[in-house]
Amino acid sequence: MARSRLGIGIIGTGWVAGAHAANFLQIDGCRIVAVCSRRRSRAAQFLAGHSIEDAGAYDDLDAFLAHDGLDVVVICTPHPNHPAETIASARAGKHIVIEKPVALNRTDLNSMVRAVRKAKVLTSVCFELRWIGLFRNIKAMMAQKLIGNVYYGECSYYHGVGPWYGQYGWNIKKDMAGDALLTAGCHALDGLIWLMGSRVTEVAAFSNTSPKNPLKYEYDPNSVAILKFDNGSIGKVSTSIECRQPYLFPVLLQGDKGTIWNDQISTISWPGLRKESWASVPTDLPDSGDVADHPYLGQLQYFVDCIRTGKRPHNDLEDAAHTHEVIFAINEAIKTRKNVRVRK
Numbered sequence: 001m002a003r004s005r006l007g008i009g010i011i012g013t014g015w016v017a018g019a020h021a022a023n024f025l026q027i028d029g030c031r032i033v034a035v036c037s038r039r040r041s042r043a044a045q046f047l048a049g050h051s052i053e054d055a056g057a058y059d060d061l062d063a064f065l066a067h068d069g070l071d072v073v074v075i076c077t078p079h080p081n082h083p084a085e086t087i088a089s090a091r092a093g094k095h096i097v098i099e100k101p102v103a104l105n106r107t108d109l110n111s112m113v114r115a116v117r118k119a120k121v122l123t124s125v126c127f128e129l130r131w132i133g134l135f136r137n138i139k140a141m142m143a144q145k146l147i148g149n150v151y152y153g154e155c156s157y158y159h160g161v162g163p164w165y166g167q168y169g170w171n172i173k174k175d176m177a178g179d180a181l182l183t184a185g186c187h188a189l190d191g192l193i194w195l196m197g198s199r200v201t202e203v204a205a206f207s208n209t210s211p212k213n214p215l216k217y218e219y220d221p222n223s224v225a226i227l228k229f230d231n232g233s234i235g236k237v238s239t240s241i242e243c244r245q246p247y248l249f250p251v252l253l254q255g256d257k258g259t260i261w262n263d264q265i266s267t268i269s270w271p272g273l274r275k276e277s278w279a280s281v282p283t284d285l286p287d288s289g290d291v292a293d294h295p296y297l298g299q300l301q302y303f304v305d306c307i308r309t310g311k312r313p314h315n316d317l318e319d320a321a322h323t324h325e326v327i328f329a330i331n332e333a334i335k336t337r338k339n340v341r342v343r344k
């Protein structure tokens with residue numbers, strides 16, 4: 001059982017690291033005790049920028065992990081760094097928050113899962129939309145069977161990631177980002193799997209790049225996949241990170257008693273609802289790509305509670321491994337132009 005006060009350490013000093021620091025500073029009993037950067041001066045600057053005193057600034061991962069009082073490591077670096085940083089943190093006995101995607105290939109993913117299992121540490125993967133008001137409402141409405149038995153679901157991620165974002169320089173590179181789903185669309189895929197409450201068994205998919213590739217992506221920035229779920233439902237997930245439009249994250253779920261369309265519901269479970277009309281349920285929507293607007297606070301507070309009570313988080317690495325396996329299957333389907341079964 002961890003101490004009631006938790007020491008938090010962050011790896012990386014970029015955009016998302018700032019959001020994690022700002023959120024952990026709001027959680028009772030948490031203290032940021034160390035930051036690790038490729039440059040020690042940048043770690044020190046990051047700490048000063050967040051008015052954090054008495055914390056260690058490091059440019060060496062082993063020295064950072066040995067910091068006295070460090071309990072939780074938060075990995076905020078580009079994707080290829082996540083496996084080695086996760087494995088080292090697990091071996092050092094730290095609980096770990098891992099930014100998505102956790103890995104770019106199955107070999108790394110499996111090594112991470114093995115290391116975390118062996119170390120018996122807890123993990124929290126940043127699929128933070130599970131804590132946004134819209135998702136929490138939909139989960140509750142589905143538990144109340146307001147739309148009956150669900151047979152179809154779709155969720156999409158449409159958000160242009162261009163030079164106006166700090167990560168753009170490395171995110172357009174195939175070996176750094178992976179693909180459109182791994183780097184961004186994974187939020188829509190994980191959200192759909194979470195809301196449907198069933199695992200994906202089989203996929204078919206296509207991807208493309210617009211004819212002139214204006215954002216110079218080294219991989220297809222657009223993809224669409226159709227999914228078959230274990231419970232017999234079907235679904236669709238689309239991604240575009242080269243689109244030029246406001247951030248859009250549409251969610252549609254259809255059941256035999258009604259339909260949920262973002263923050264609206266049409267259901268025959270409510271006898272007084274006018275026939276074929278929508279009822280709106282005001283809530284927080286996934287309508288911003290800014291990390292300052294993301295519901296990290298709910299995710300991180302829940303993780304801290306899990307550490308304190310020893311409960312397994314529902315968004316841990318083993319759970320996220322399924323979302324990543326679905327992406328690997330989608331990539332194979334795009335390549336082979338055949339339906340692909342998802343590995344267990």
Ligand SMILES: NC(=O)c1ccc[n+]([C@@H]2O[C@H](COP(=O)([O-])OP(=O)(O)OC[C@H]3O[C@@H](n4cnc5c(N)ncnc54)[C@H](OP(=O)(O)O)[C@@H]3O)[C@@H](O)[C@H]2O)c1
Pocket residue numbers: 011012013014015016017036037038039042043076077078079081099100101126127128166167170183291294
């Ligand atoms: N869950 C979400 O909604 C969400 C939103 C945005 C981003 N993310 C994820 O968060 C992670 C970081 O993204 P970000 O937008 O914060 O990126 P970023 O602003 O570029 O920050 C990444 C940080 O990682 C460190 N780093 C280590 N090796 C690096 C390398 N080879 N190239 C560039 N930076 C390197 C850098 O810190 P030092 O220079 O101090 O070493 C840098 O500041 C990614 O996994 C991304 O997908 C998640």
